[in-house]
Amino acid sequence: MNPPLLRELVPAVISVLVRRGADFPSAEDAVQEALIRALDTWPDDPPRDPKAWLVAVAWRKFLDATRAETSRRGRELAVEAEPPAGPAPATDDTLRLYFLCAHPTLPPASAVALTLRAVGGLTTRQIAAAYLVPEATMAQRISRAKRRIAGLPLDQPGDLATVLRVLYLVFNEGYGGDVDLAAEAIRLTRQLAALTDEPEVAGLLALMLLHHARRASRTGPGGRLVPLGEQDRSRWDTGMITEGVAILQAALARDRLGEYQAQAAIAALHADARSASETDWVQIVEWYDELLLRTGSPVVRLNRAVAVGEADGPRAGLAALADVDSGVPRYTAVAAYLHERAGDLEHAAELYAEASRAATSVPERDHLTRAAARVRGLLPP
């Protein structure tokens, strides 16, 4: 059995333990221990019934931990006999786990870590490697998060918006270590979409698929950034695009538009263009208008200025940029691009250089430095 299939069992196994009377933090710890043992022993000795194996081992771990705890406190052992496994209506329970792990009281980084562990079935070590922190730090972050939500009942309706936000954060983090976080975010969103009937979940799934489809073309040799307009579109994953578009269309047809559906619609318009010059920028501007109306986000306003620049020319783009707060990340980079397109090369080169100093990632910094160098090369000596 490969690890993704094993990981799919994790939320259901946690639910079984909780239904047998374990509290969530202890159940989650016990399942994590069982998972680590499964990763260790299954390759040589695969069980006939993986879920039953996980339940049995996790329950044993839970009892051991509880026994150690109760004997420490010198009290009588409350849980001894193993209750019958009973039926396992796992879907509702898994949905509740999403809500609990992405609870609005948790800081985003903790919600992300807890979701990846309890819903995603990743080990602490894998999560730590993906976020480039020591394993002990990640373990501590997860146990603090669990303490924070320890008293919360598992059966209350949760806040879907924070769940979507957490999945979006996981997707955007890309990948580090041996786990592909973008693919994991897609898997978890797909699973969530099957558990809920909410067009925004479908919208987020479509958004992820449409962006993931471009991944191979987004970086060039040496990890260099390739902007959308210069990407080799023959390397886009057409199967993933087709799926994303179909999911988006079904969601839009339900006429309950939201932020993620609007963002996915923009991604779909890009995916639809065979070349950068064939992009339907007029429609993209309309979607940005819609998004702006809903969110009022300064980042949306900035991206809208880029789209206006493509639809109506760089001067119109610069006019749209005048309404954007200059403190928004990437503002200077957008200003540089629009000035370059307007033929104001000297100013553009200065702005690219300034933007490179304000960049928040190495690939972005290198890309902007290269842009400054390129534009300076166009200037008369």
Add this chain to the structure above:
Amino acid sequence: MKYLLLKHYRGGPTPAVDYPPMDQWTPEEVDAHIQFMHDFAARLKERGEFVDGQALAPEGAFVRYDGEGRPPVTDGPFAETKDLIAGWMVIDVESWDRAVQLAGELSAAPGPRGEPIHEWLEVRPFLTEPPTVTE
């Protein structure tokens, strides 16, 4: 033994070679420089000498305690005259000589016209745990 190789945006001894900032190079020169850095780190990883490397943004500030119940005092953004660290690499090598040799290789990164930039790098040994056997 672990050593820190520190790269500075400014500060340090007088530059040995005077070259313009990177955004005034040609795109090919920029690419060659970045590729050199990637290759250098990749070689260290392959030889089991690489520990960590990070780049730092030029923005930031100095911060200090300002007494009970008062918010910390910040001094920044960094003044033009102050030393400014651009990033670091941590290596784990056999000796000081090896650390110096590697810093020398890194300092030969290509700049304009593909010439080495002769950049000053700061090499600093880590203080370690005390040894178990001392006599």
